[in-house]
Amino acid sequence: MKLFKLIFKNSLRHVLRTILTIVGIALAVMAFGLIQTFISAWYAGARAASPDRLITRHAVSIVFTLPMAYKEQLLKIDGVKDVTYANWFGGVYIEASNFFPQFCIDHTNYFDLFPEFLIPPDQFEAFKAERNAVIVGRGLADRFSWKIGDKISLIGTIYPGDWDFTIRGIYNGAQVDTDETIFYMRYDYLDERIKQESPGRAGNVGWYALKIADPSQAAQICSQVDARFDNSWAETQTETEKEFQMSFIELSSQIILGLRIVSFLIIGVILMILVNTMSMTARERTSENAFMKTLGFRGYHLSGLILGESLFIAILGGLLGLVLLVVVAKGAAVALSAFFPGFAVEPITFITCMVTALLVGLIASIFPIQRVLSTKIVDGLRVID
Secondary structure, eight states: OHHHHHHHHHHTTTHHHHHHHHHHHHHHHHHHHHHHHHHHHHTHHHHTOOTTEEEEEESSOTTSOEETTHHHHHHTSTTEEEEEEEEEOOEESSSTTSOOOEEEEOTTTHHHHOTTEEOOHHHHHHHHHOTTEEEEEHHHHHHHTOOTTOEEEEEETTTTEEEEEEEEEEEEESSTTSOOOOEEEEHHHHHHHHHHHOGGGTTEESEEEEEESOGGGHHHHHHHHHHHTTTSSSOEEEEEHHHHHHHHHGGGHHHHHHHHHHHHHHHHHHHHHHHHHHHHHHHHTHHHHHHHHHTTOOHHHHHHHHHHHHHHHHHHHHHHHHHHHHHHHHHHHHHTTTTOTTOOOOHHHHHHHHHHHHHHHHHHTHHHHHHHHHSOHHHHHHOOO
16 A cells, blocks of 8 residues: 555646646557557448358449349349349539438338348338338438438439438438438339430439348359359349448548558657656656665666556557547537447447557656666766756
8 A cells, every 4th residue: 555655745746847748648558549449430331241141243333333224133142032233413502511321222121131221111001102212221311300200302323313202201221330320212213203304314323232142152153153144234233231341441441541550640649748857757766776776676676666656657648649639530420420320439439549648658657767777876876856
């Protein structure tokens, strides 16, 4: 108990310096944790992917479409239980800054393959009964204060013109990281109008989603699907849903790499802050430590005092940083809900932040301890504090 009391008193000898050091560590820990949360949110879609779903898209790029006729052929492949399709719409709601994902889907079975989207049965029936009906996520509805029955107009970009919709359903996510920002419309509403205005573009979809019976056979089924359409005018590339999601994440790989580099630089900042504080402390107490040696204090006693003080400051800074992280992350989750629906600090991030703070506290004590152990008693007593 006396040792802990001495560590505590030593830490508060220079109250302002200690407070500034703790605040500096806390801000760095908060920034480190926030960056890790950004990276984690970036991978939320891939983590939520189901192992029993495959995605079939055009072999060249997802920008190119596939014919509707492929659906019947996909259903004939061994191991495929069901098939649905979707298409990116790309409309503008009032102004371009109001971005949100918009998909034209097969209203008959799309949500059968994606059960993580929870829709009240009566709302789903209303959606199926009205051609220009839409289902939107709870997060998206809250963002624009939409409710059931509201009329929504989008300005088409990929499919030009004014498009009018009526909200007939609002879905909730089954998991925390389920995307609740999607705007789902019926494909047949799009296709019917395209047949009139641009017949050459009708009857094509962006990609197919396949429900398979055995996830362990995913690679084999992918090969069978692509072999069936090999040498056709619209060859395919089939992959697991997770691989499909990761292909989009890889487009931002440089951004993620940059964030990781910044997070490691922040660790360096934490280390320099604490090393500076502990070095100043060791220098100021040179004669004091030499006098303690004359009283019989061993090297491990002095090392324990320095290590304890360094860890004490690091732990306080880490804990304060976690508190700041929770507060800032909540605000960021609201502000970034349209882009990162799964933005939340994960338990592993809390653990990583605290472990990092502890490691920094340990490393920061090495130089002061080495200085104390290497300084002779005579040389130490000559130093005037």
